[in-house]
Amino acid sequence: GDSVTQMEGPVTLSEEAFLTINCTYTATGYPSLFWYVQYPGEGLQLLLKATKADDKGSNKGFEATYRKETTSFHLEKGSVQVSDSAVYFCALSRTGAGSYQLTFGKGTKLSVIP
């Protein structure tokens, strides 16, 4: 079945450092790919998305490119801030048997220190 694998954390970076969180997926067909972010004490919220191969999603300085050849959707940011400290989830969508569902990775906790 479909699955998402993302790098395990926690990840600790200094402010203004470069961030990469790896995400690879296994899926049939052509899923859409997402990154969600969960700030402390809150629910998940969509950070960015890409719906087809070679698409680049971007938001708040974060970027991720849908690479079908490597089945990857790595999250990057050039200069992280303390306010980026959160848990990041990679996810893919699938439609089957009349339902639409998201499958999530296990999450990567990012801590940014001043």
Next chain:
Amino acid sequence: IAGITQAPTSQILAAGRRMTLRCTQDMRHNAMYWYRQDLGLGLRLIHYSNTAGTTGKGEVPDGYSVSRANTDDFPLTLASAVPSQTSVYFCASRLDRGTGELFFGEGSRLTVL
């Protein structure tokens, strides 16, 4: 403010007791979902509903039931709680067209002793 409201925010429950987690959305989304979040396991889908009057099982449905009497409400019931159901529960909804973005509530933290 439009969005998803979950209740209670937090609850401690004795094993064997019945518990219903409430979820209400005011965005008129057709699809709704219940996930549980556990450390090291990420989010796992419990049940979903594509539209009012229909429900389906997700990855981990055992011990849980749902109903969808109308578009706005999607309660999750634990008929007889067990300690392994200690978790943070998130309700989510989705407009049934477009990119498939899910909108999440702020979660309900449940502890079963």
